[in-house]
Amino acid sequence: MGRGSPGWRGPRPAGESLAVTMAMQSDEASWTGMSASAEELRLVAALRAGDEAAFATLIDRYHASLLRLAMLYVPSRAVAEEVAQETWLGVLQGIGRFEGRSSLKTWIFRILTNRARTRGQREGRSVPFSALAGAAAEPGEPAVDPDRFLPPEHEDAGWWVSYPQSWHDRPEERLLSQETQSVLRQAIDALPPSQREVITLRDLEGWASDEVCGALSVSEANQRVLLHRARSKVRRALEQYFDGV
Secondary structure, three states: OOOOOOOOOOOOOOHHHHHHHHHHHHHHHHOOOOOOOHHHHHHHHHHHOOOHHHHHHHHHHHHHHHHHHHOOOOOOHHHHHHHHHHHHHHHHHHHHHOOOOOOHHHHHHHHHHHHHHHHHHHHOOOOOHHHHOOHHHOOOOOOOOHHHEOOOOOOOOOOEOOOOOOOOOOOHHHHOOHHHHHHHHHHHHOOOHHHHHHHHHHHHOOOOHHHHHHHHOOOHHHHHHHHHHHHHHHHHHHHHHHHOO
16 A cells, blocks of 8 residues: 555554465455456556556545445454555555456455454454354344244234335435434344345445355355345334334
């Protein structure tokens, strides 16, 4: 990261970051998702040539998203900023070994998630890595609260007790209010880690499903399940909020 980059605090000990980057390189061929685009390969070539403008382009494009994703794992923004900086250091150290079998974006965010998970465990925020692997971490969990359906002994068992509410008739300013956004954020923060990761990348960052699968190392099927469960829980939290006001 250049000296003029936002938040840069100078070099950190490189051993751990380099180890993570090298481990990521060894797994690159097995990642899901698209390979590097022509534009990304040009950026890679420029980075290898020491082009600071190319590095600044990546920082402008991804630093804010890296910071938001890091904050899912660590207890404070300050620690998240350190993780993001360490990620950029890992990018510089590892760019010579990047093979283009994944997108450059996926590669960068995989470095970030591995760094953030390790740091989060050390800081006491994250659960163990095995709990983040996918839908299997929450076996048998229903996507929708069973209480929303009629019980087995009822003659119409399995039918909705109450249908999900439509919000089309609610004023747009109400849906976009600070209070509603706070409820939304709290609902996302309360999700299991794997669901929180997926909904953050898909619905807050606007990633495509294949990008999420590559960055988080989950299958397409698991990604769909995790996203559906996360969206159902967040919608339920918003319904409860709207019912109470």
